[in-house]
Amino acid sequence: MAFKTIVDGISRNPAVIWVKIVRNQFVYKAFEYRGRASGRRLAKELQGAGVSRVCITIAFNTPWVIDALTKAWEMHPPGMTLVVVDNSTKIAAREAIARICEMRGVPYLALPMRVEKHLSRSHGTAITCAFHNIVRHLKPELFGFIDHDCFPVAPFDIPSKLAGKTVYGRRAYGNENHVYKAKPEDRHWNLWAGYCFYRFSAVAAYKLNFEPRINLGLDTGAANWAILYSKLAEADVAVATVEQRPMTMAGAVGHHEFIDGAFFHLAGVSYPERPGYHHRTVEHREMLRDYVWNTYLGGPAGQTVSDF
Template sequence: MALKLIADGLSKNRLVIQLKALRNEFAYKGFEYRGRASGRLLAKQLHDAGVSRVCITVAFNVPWVIDALTKAWEMHSPGMTLVVVDNSTKAEARAAIAQICKMRGVPYLALPMRVEKHLSRSHGTAITWAFHNIVRHLKPEFFGFIDHDCFPVVAFDIPSKLAGKAVYGRRAYGTENHVYKAKPEDRHWNLWAGYCFYRFSAVAAYKLNFEPRINLGLDTGAANWGILYSKLAEADVAVATVEQRPMTMAGAVGHHEFIDGAFFHLAGVSYPERPGYHHRTAEHREMLRDYVWNTYLGGPAGQAVSDF
């Protein structure tokens, strides 16, 4: 207990936080430089193809989820071109995901392989890499990021949500965690990195950073509070609704999120080893996959991969 109190105290220390931020920035700079040419090449290819509304998803070790997402995008394209940026740590997963994207005609780019133990930072730096090495060179009208397990399941038009707005997405506020306890007067917020969209001209001047900021009680994307969100007027922001809906599987009833009534968010499929996901055995993950395909994607006949 004493060691935990000391560790928590150090985590809250302003100097420690600043030193960690410098360390992370140094590590990120090395990561951003690697593969830079491939990002710019993809941006050129998208530009030459006339793409001006782009949505990027970060793949991470689960081919069947990319299979489902790319199929859902075929069935209910929400007005943006889907691009898969692969942050997987397993070579076999990268190969399978690349094959799925090739089969469905979805632009694909493999990020430089790396080891990052902090899962939120891994996701956040992958998005930041995509912004600086793809989006900034493409200069699209609209761009955004979506979780790989967040599927459009009915007709929807994301660009219409950005009419007269700078940003659109699912809003998150500071929450209590082991490092930071949000106070009622706190006004820190960010757009959840799994569902966030931007008018490029409104944010082009900002050096966006999608890393978490635990000292603010905010997860992936929170670094943009100080960079962008704190500077926006409320009228610049379109906020998506989030509701919990029941999901019956193998006789049990659970709940999963729906965003703006159109995007089914499964959540957590990349991390069966994380606390809270210990129940996600291979059998359970197979049931999740079958539920998604049978409920929303017309059955398993359309699958590109059979593994999970």
């Protein structure tokens, strides 16, 4: 316990945090450079197709989730073109995800392969790379990012939420459920990187960065507090509502999240007898997949893969 206290103290030291940020920026720049040419090619293709409202999801090792998301987007298109950017660390997963996107006509880009132990930073740098290598060259009217397990399951129009606004999304504050907590009087916030949307013309001058900032008590996307969010007036922000809804699966009653009444967020599932990570076993993933398809996507006949 004493050792952990010392380690935590060192990790929170401002100098240590600064050194880590500099190190991470160096590693990120090398990663961004490796994916620059392919990202710009995709941006050019999207421009040629007349895409002006783009929503990017970061895929990560779970083909069945991308299968469900792309199907949900077909059934309830929320006014933006879906693009899959693949950050998977498994070659088989990348191959399966690429096939799904090809079958559904969804633009797909594989990021350079890498290994990053910090999952939030891996996700954040993948989003940042997509912004700088795709969005900044596409110059769309609107753009945004959505978690690969956040499915539109009811009619909804994202662009209407951005009418007269700079940003729209699910807001998270510092000091919420994090080990590294900001001071109580600090109300830093960011838009959750799994559901955030922007008017490009209003943010084009900013070098957005979607990395976490543990010193602020904020997860993926928190680096944008200093870059963008702290500069916005409240009238510039449209905030999505989040509610917990019950679900029953295999005799257990849990809850999942609904965002603005239209987006089912799978990561919100919890079970009394299975606390913690809910994708733990193949059997459990099968149950989750079947629940999603049977409840929201018209049954398993529409599935294109069975891979997990």
